[in-house]
Amino acid sequence: xxxxxxxxxxxxxxxxxxxxxxxxxxxxxxxxxxxxxxxxxxxxxxxxxxxxxxxxxxxxxxxxxxxxxxxxxxxxxxxxxxxxxxxxxxxxxxxxxxxxxxxxxxxxxxxxxxxxxxxxxxxxxxxxxxxxxxxxxxxxxxxxxxxxxxxxxxxxxxxxxxxxxxxxxxxxxxxxxxxxxxxxxxxxxxxxxxxxxxxxxxxxxxxxxxxxxxxxxxxxxxxxxxxxxxxxxxxxxxxxx
Amino acid sequence: xxxxxxxxxxxxxxxxxxxxxxxxxxxxxxxxxxxxxxxxxxxxxxxxxxxxxxxxxxxxxxxxxxxxxxxxxxxxxxxxxxxxxxxxxxxxxxxxxxxxxxxxxxxxxxxxxxxxxxxxxxxxxxxxxxxxxxxxxxxxxxxxxxxxxxxxxxxxxxxxxxxxxxxxxxxxxxxxxxxxxxxxxxxxxxxxxxxxxxxxxxxxxxxxxxxxxxxxxxxxxxxxxxxxxxxxxxxxxxxxxxxxxxxxxxxxxxxxxxxxxxxxxxxxxxxxxxxxxxxxxxxxxxxxxxxxxxxxxxxxxxxxxxxxxxxxxxxxxxxxxxxxxxxxxxxxxxxxxxxxxxxxxxxxxxxxxxxx
Ligand SMILES: [Fe+2]
Ligand SMILES: [Fe+2]
Numbered sequence: 327x328x329x330x331x332x333x334x335x336x337x338x339x340x341x342x343x344x345x346x347x348x349x350x351x352x353x354x355x356x357x358x359x360x361x362x363x364x365x366x367x368x369x370x371x372x373x374x375x376x377x378x379x380x381x382x383x384x385x386x387x388x389x390x391x392x393x394x395x396x397x398x399x400x401x402x403x404x405x406x407x408x409x410x411x412x413x414x415x416x417x418x419x420x421x422x423x424x425x426x427x428x429x430x431x432x433x434x435x436x437x438x439x440x441x442x443x444x445x446x447x448x449x450x451x452x453x454x455x456x457x458x459x460x461x462x463x464x465x466x467x468x469x470x471x472x473x474x475x476x477x478x479x480x481x482x483x484x485x486x487x488x489x490x491x492x493x494x495x496x497x498x499x500x501x502x503x504x505x506x507x508x509x510x511x512x513x514x515x516x517x518x519x520x521x522x523x524x525x526x527x528x529x530x531x532x533x534x535x536x537x538x539x540x541x542x543x544x545x546x547x548x549x550x551x552x553x554x555x556x557x558x559x560x561x562x563x564x565x566x567x
Numbered sequence: 568x569x570x571x572x573x574x575x576x577x578x579x580x581x582x583x584x585x586x587x588x589x590x591x592x593x594x595x596x597x598x599x600x601x602x603x604x605x606x607x608x609x610x611x612x613x614x615x616x617x618x619x620x621x622x623x624x625x626x627x628x629x630x631x632x633x634x635x636x637x638x639x640x641x642x643x644x645x646x647x648x649x650x651x652x653x654x655x656x657x658x659x660x661x662x663x664x665x666x667x668x669x670x671x672x673x674x675x676x677x678x679x680x681x682x683x684x685x686x687x688x689x690x691x692x693x694x695x696x697x698x699x700x701x702x703x704x705x706x707x708x709x710x711x712x713x714x715x716x717x718x719x720x721x722x723x724x725x726x727x728x729x730x731x732x733x734x735x736x737x738x739x740x741x742x743x744x745x746x747x748x749x750x751x752x753x754x755x756x757x758x759x760x761x762x763x764x765x766x767x768x769x770x771x772x773x774x775x776x777x778x779x780x781x782x783x784x785x786x787x788x789x790x791x792x793x794x795x796x797x798x799x800x801x802x803x804x805x806x807x808x809x810x811x812x813x814x815x816x817x818x819x820x821x822x823x824x825x826x827x828x829x830x831x832x833x834x835x836x837x838x839x840x841x842x843x844x845x846x847x848x849x850x851x852x853x854x855x856x857x858x859x860x861x862x863x864x865x866x867x868x869x870x871x872x873x874x875x876x877x878x879x880x881x882x883x884x885x886x887x888x889x890x891x892x893x894x895x896x897x898x899x900x901x902x903x904x905x906x907x908x909x910x911x912x913x914x915x916x917x918x919x920x921x922x923x
Contacts, residue, residue, distance in 0.1 A: 346664065349672075352679055353660045353891065356899025357906075358653065358687055365680035369673060376669050393668050417902050473912065474905025481901070558667045558725055565783050567667040567775075 330443065331385040332405065333503045335395070336540055337434070338378030339406035342396055343548070344427060345371035346555055347414055356417055363463060367424070370456040377449045397559035401549045402542040409492040411539070411548040418478070418485035421467040425521060426489060426514075428460035430496045433513040437505040446504060465521045472525025479526065486522065487530050494535035584740050584838075588762045591747035595755060598625050607632065621822055626752035629695040637821055641751050642696050643712070644823065646703045649689035651715035653707075654888050656682045658722040659731055667725060671775070675728060678768050685761045692753040708893055716874060717804050719882030726779055726786075726793035732772015734794070734801040734839070740765045741835045742805065750822035773842065780847045787847075794843075795851045803869040805832040811871075836866045 348368035355361035379392040390398075409427060414420045435457055438450030471482040499508040522529050538544065559567075601623075607616035613632040620627055627633055656679050663679065666672035690700040706712040717735055722728065743765065746758040779790035806812055806828040818824035826834075836855075843850050852867045876882065 342669075349663050349676055352663055352676065353656045354895045354898075356895075356902035358683055358690075360899075360902075361656075361683045362680055362687075365676055365683070369676055369680070372669065372673050372676065376673070379669075396669055397667075417899070470909040471902070471905050474909045475901070477901050478905030478908075554664050558665045562667070562783060562785060565667075565786055567671050567778055567782075 329385075329502075330446075330504060331382055333500070333505075334378050334382040334385060334446070336405040336407075338375050338382050338395070339404050340410050340427075340431075341371045341375035341378060343404070343406045343410040343551065345369075345375055346551055347410065347412075347423075348420075350414055351420065364420075367456075367460050367463065370453075370460065374449065374453045374456070377452075381445050381449070393559065397556045401544060401552055404542060404544065404548060404552070405540055406544075406548075407492070407495050407539045408536055408545055409489065409496065411545055411551060412489070412492065413547055415485065415488075416481060417467075418471055418481040419488065421464050421471065422482070422485040422489040424460060425464035425468050426493050426496075426518065428457050428464055429514045429517045429521075430493070430507075430510060432457040432461050432517075433510045434505060434507070437510070441504050443504055461517070468521055468527070469525045472522070472527040482525065483527050486527055490530040490532075491534045491536055494532065495537040495539060498537065498540065584744050585763070585766045587744050588747055588759055588766070591744070591755070592759050594624075594748065595626070595759070601625070621750050624748075624750075624822070626755060627750055628752045636817070637823075638696050640818060640821070640823060641754065642693055642698050644818075645689055645693040645696075645754055646698075646706065646712055647714060649686050649693060649703065650707045650712060651718065652682045652686035652689060654714040654892060655718045655735075657888055657891055658718055658720070658884075659728055661722050662725060662728050665725070666728075674771055678732070678771060681764050681768070685764070688757045688760060692757045695753045704896070708889075708896060710880075710889065713878065715804060716877040716882060717800050718888060719877050719884045720797070720800050721884050723796075724789050724793060726776065726789040727797065729772045729775030729779060729790065730793035730797040732768050732770075733776055733842070734772075734797050735804070736765050736768040736772060737839065738801045738804040738835050740769060741831050741838065745825040745831075746823075748822070748825060773846070776846050776848065790846075791848055794848050798851050799869040799873075802832055802835070802866075803871070803874040805829070805835065807871055807874070808868070833863055836864050840864055 345368045348364055348371060351364045352361060352368075355364055375396075376392050379395045383390040383392065383395055409423060412419075412423065414423075432454060435450040435454035438446045439454055441447055441450070468482060468486075471478040473479070493514075497507050497511045497514070500506055519529055536545075607613050614634070617627065617631070617633055617637075620631070627637075659675060659682075660679050663672060663676050666675050690703060693703060694700060703712070707714065717738075722731070740762055743758055743762050747755055747762055749755045749758065776790050776794070779786040781787075809815065809827045809829045812828055815824060815827060819827075839850065840855065855864055855866050857863075858865045877885070880886075
């Protein structure tokens with residue numbers, strides 16, 4: 327049931343919505359260097375999204391290109407995980423989101439790069455290098471904030487606690503998919519546990535596990551994100567840009 | 568790296584200017600290869616040596632003696648240029664979230680990121696003159712140093728992103744290409760790098776307008792409206808007319824500045840007319856016409872009273888731009904403090920290890 331189209335669409339939507347959120351930081355980052363770094367990561371996510379959505383459109387075979395998929399689907403048709411659509415919050419929340427996302431995307435893209443689908447192999451090979459950088463960047467900030475000042479420690483721990491429940495959805499089993507996400511969990515756990523320990527942060531207990539993104543059941547936040555992202559494209563049906 | 572959806576016009580916009588950047592780069596290398604007269608003969612010779620280096624079109628480097636006023640003029644100019652790059656991210660950043668295609672979103676995000684990079688190179692160039700980036704950022708935040716007034720106008724539609732690229736980046740290049748030959752080495756080198764990127768920006772803005780002006784009637788109207796609003800503010804970017812410009816003469820003598828405001832403005836107008844024709848857009852100046860005698864276009868001057876009002880703080884977005892920058896700076900303070908505290912802890916650990 328969850329064929330390659332559905333799988334590719336999920337990955338593409340994760341990357342697209344992550345890019346849209348990260349790009350919101352432009353001109354707002356805590357340092358100029360960080361403005362550039364966050365834009366870089368947003369550009370990587372956007373680049374992966376474009377490749378994945380283009381390929382998803384081809385797999386579907388209904389003539390939808392990357393823009394048709396990005397701009398002309400409604401909220402219930404998006405397949406991204408909830409984690410990426412959550413608001414940016416403060417810089418600690420953004421870094422918690424990025425840490426968990428990249429610790430999931432890195433083993434995912436690595437597995438894709440060793441898979442059977444040639445297009446996904448190529449996308450995975452490119453994206454995993456970028457994910458490795460995202461993970462490095464997020465890990466560095468989580469350590470700095472966790473082991474920085476009292477205030478930054480408090481904010482970073484609160485951010486980890488707030489975002490952690492949304493990681494469960496990333497690893498929901500999907501045995502038929504090109505990569506079964508449940509197989510990525512051990513590597514994710516290993517990386518995240520190590521970073522949190524170095525950052526003098528407490529790894530939250532697992533409990534509440536919100537989900538639904540993969541079935542198009544999102545948080546209230548996604549609709550606003552899409553309204554903004556899609557407004558201009560939809561105001562000029564059929565126009566070329 | 569960026570795709571082109573259509574064939575380039577006969578003369579690519581900014582093409583001639585890019586050639587000038589390359590020529591300046593070659594001249595810079597050549598000047599570096601030519602031996603300078605070793606060093607000043609004595610302390611009495613400092614001013615003479617400085618004048619000679621300028622005269623010979625060599626570069627003044629950070630370690631060289633320079634008149635205090637030369638240093639101050641450069642710090643002010645480079646800092647205000649850096650501030651302009653940073654504040655200039657805001658009007659275009661305003662459209663990243665709503666860019667109408669994923670390709671345009673990627674190009675715009677990369678462009679705004681380039682501007683942050685320009686800000687950083689320029690702050691670094693200013694730092695070679697003995698001032699810190701933090702001090703300069705404070706001068707911006709407390710309003711004691713300015714940024715280019717053009718960024719106090721709002722971006723009301725997507726076409727404004729195109730108009731800024733074509734006209735504002737275009738005017739910036741015309742202004743900055745001569746700075747690639749500025750007498751101060753670090754500034755000249757930063758400008759070479761920046762001008763190359765600005766010429767991409769101008770090209771991308773031109774492409775946006777080209778797509779719009781060859782699109783639906785609503786798109787074409789959007790493009791024309793944007794050009795109508797950005798044309799005169801872009802002309803004002805070259806500053807007041809020559810008679811009223813206060814800093815020009817000394818800067819010309821020091822080879823910080825090489826052409827007058829009016830010369831550069833004329834050059835910009837001449838460059839835009841032909842490009843507007845290819846775009847199929849009208850420059851909003853009924854008196855724009857070729858002057859055979861001058862071999863240049865006659866045109867209507869921008870409203871310099873408006874320029875003065877915007878410079879003094881009463882443009883449409885001055886308050887908004889400054890409030891945005893101050894907010895980002897204030898909200899980031901705890902993050903910068905955490906990074907400093909973390910670095911201090913790591914440094915202390917290292918010291919302990921060495922001592923042990
Ligand atoms: Fe720039
Ligand atoms: Fe630019």
